[in-house]
Amino acid sequence: MSNSEKTAPVSLGQQMARWLEKNRGIIVVFVVLPLSLFFGLFMKLRHWLVRKFVSAPAKHDERVQAIQRQVQHWNKQPKAERKLMCTARPNWQSLSTTFFRKDQCHQINLPLYDILELRENQMTVVVEPMVSVGDVTAFLVPRGYTLAVCLEVAEATLGGLAMGVGMTTYSHKVGLYQESVVAYEVVLADGSLVRATRDNQFSDLYHALPWSHGTLGLLVSLELQVIRIKPHLKVEYIPVRGQRQYCDMMRDLSGALDRNRPTPDYLEATVYSRDEAVIMVGHFSDVPQDETHKINRVTRWYKPWFYKHAESFLHTGRGYEYIPLEDYLLRHNRAIFWVVETMIPFGNHPLFRWCLGWLLPPKIAFLKFTTTPGIRAMTFTKQVFQDIVLPMNQLEDQINKCEELFDLYPILIYPCRIYDHGPHRGQLRPPRKEQLVPGTNYGMFNDLGVYGVPRPVMEKKKFDAVAAMREMERFTVDVGGYPFLYADTFMTRNEFERMFDLTGYEQVRAKYNAEGAFPHLYDKTKPEIDVVEVGKQYIDPL
Known part of the structure; x- marks a missing residue:
């Protein structure tokens, strides 16, 4: 059999996909960002008109x-x-x-x-x-x-x-x-x-x-x-090497081990590899007169993307600065955490930031508005956008499972209390006994934020997105966690009902006549495409 007979012909759609992938950054900069800018201005004008003449x-x-x-x-x-x-x-x-x-x-x-x-x-x-x-x-x-x-x-x-x-x-x-x-x-x-x-x-x-x-x-x-609040947040950047070290520090700082431990006002970690993370601790603060030079407006268009700025402390060592609170609250907005890097690989380059950084971020609404069914199908199999609520006592397991399935960094970690409000009081089951902070009615969980392109996709290797996400969902339900439902889910109806406690939800639907009036939660949040079938079509690299 000749080589030509062995090699399947490349369709026009695949050729276009290859071209778009190779030239993604240029297309985003010269097409998506300008159109997104005008789209954003139009939406602002629309909202202004609505507020001015319709609402009050x-x-x-x-x-x-x-x-x-x-x-x-x-x-x-x-x-x-x-x-x-x-x-x-x-x-x-x-x-x-x-x-x-x-x-x-x-x-x-x-x-x-x-x-x-x-x-x-x-x-x-x-x-x-x-x-x-x-x-x-x-x-x-x-x-x-x-x-x-x-x-x-x-x-x-x-x-x-x-x-x-x-x-x-x-x-x-x-x-x-x-x-x-x-x-x-x-x-x-x-x-x-x-x-x-x-x-x-x-x-x-x-x-x-x-x-x-x-x-x-x-x-x-x-x-x-x-x-x-106070006008500024004093943010301390703590670089930590060693997975056990940064996981233990996050559990300690969040109060997961001791309810009486004083905790910072704001707390997060960005994990850059299995063994490297930067923990960020924030306290409301006034800026001393002799430290005004340490004020950092991190949302300015010419500034490094925040996650890159935080990463720099892995090399320079522990440090702190004062961030105006509004800047801190929207610190991840310009780069949409680090998603923009998958669109514009050179987006954090100083030349780009100074010249075109003011165009960022691309409007999420515009990106969705211009998403065709073909782009939608290809995107979910080539990229990961997931926020998952998981127990902090298994933080190491979360990170290892994420690396095993996606080999994707950075990873976001936000500690969060999950309260026990009693049985069937909402869609989340009460934390398990071993997950509760001693002496409280809550467990310390965390958001595991996984965004970007898995390494196998980056390296043009086979990647079964459906198998990977279904394995992540099995891990999530086994440890008593929950995925945010804004993202694609891959569960059957029975699997969904095993993960979420729908007893109270179904009672409320019946009591307030929502059945037959509004869609069911599973139907409302499941992907509108057949993820299993689409996933089979995109396992092979382009």
């Missing part, structure tokens, strides 16, 4: 009543003709990697973009669900506050985080985003408006709404806990 805090009740009328109109339709309800917000505006089929649903318009009230006496802020992290940060920080749980991506919406999940470097003190929610205002399937809190008559709904992804009702406002 004083009109919140009117907007909610309009939403109730939409739901009541849906209820008047014959049951046989009703489609399941969802929001009319386009898929490309969300941070989820999936594309739920909203075209098959009855879409409810939710023009809710306003910050409604800062309640300083209660230490809370009331917002509509479409308010973004960037919006609320710009509003709160000049007033001396920030959200107790504030995500690092400016585009994320507060409502999306409430119906999904959020975690940050303050979470070792307060827990997941849901723990900072004081109240949810929700329109139910019958069009009624309820306010759900931790201890009122709708407490069952309150506990089921997190991780529900809009499958129990329509969120129309949130009351969120805020904390007092």
Whole structure:
């Protein structure tokens, strides 16, 4: 048999994929970034027009009543003709990697973009669900506050985080985003408006709404806990060599070993290899007069990407600096942690930063808006975007399993409390006895952030993305963890119900008539493509 007979012909699609992969950086710089800039300006203008002429805090009740009328109109339709309800917000505006089929649903318009009230006496802020992290940060920080749980991506919406999940470097003190929610205002399937809190008559709904992804009702406002701040954060960078050493230090600093141990205000680690990590410890601080030269505005366009800046301490040794709080809260925004490096390998070069760094980051909404089915299929098999909640007492096992399956660094580690609220109080099962911090009702878990291109893909080797992720999901359920559901999942319905406790969720769906009105959580969050079948097509390297 000749060589030509042995070698399968390369399709036009594969040739295009190869060309795009080889020239990805140039295409992103000269096509994606400029278009993303104009797209972002258009969206800002659109939001300004909406706020100026459509919305206003004083009109919140009117907007909610309009939403109730939409739901009541849906209820008047014959049951046989009703489609399941969802929001009319386009898929490309969300941070989820999936594309739920909203075209098959009855879409409810939710023009809710306003910050409604800062309640300083209660230490809370009331917002509509479409308010973004960037919006609320710009509003709160000049007033001396920030959200107790504030995500690092400016585009994320507060409502999306409430119906999904959020975690940050303050979470070792307060827990997941849901723990900072004081109240949810929700329109139910019958069009009624309820306010759900931790201890009122709708407490069952309150506990089921997190991780529900809009499958129990329509969120129309949130009351969120805020904390007092100082203008700057003193951040200490601690380079650590040796896996056991940095894992033990993270457990100690987070209070996982001793509930009485004083903990820093902010705590995170970036793992650069199995045996190298930089731990970052932050304390609210005033800047001494003789140390103003140590102020670092890390979000400036010409500055090194934050994770690269942190990595430099592996070479220079332990150090500290003062970061303005708003800069710290959005420190990972420019490089979207380190995802931009997969798009622009030369993006952290000083020449690029000084000349074109102001174009970053590419708008996530624009990237999703321009994602074709072919790009979607190829992307999920060639890249990893996962945040996974895992117990800190098995931190070494997490990192080793991640290296075994993906061989991908850096890895993000955010410690976080997971509370035991009792049986069937939400989709997360109570921490296991051995995972609890002694003398408390919470376990210390962590977000394992895995983003980027696995080494086998970088080296043009075979990589079975589906097999790798399914193995990671098996590991996750075995140790009592949970993947964030914004990312692709690979579980069957039975596997999903083994991982998540849906008992209370199903009771709430029945009690508040969500069954038949909103999609089920599994159906809402599962990939819209057949990941197993698509995965088979992309195992071979291009």
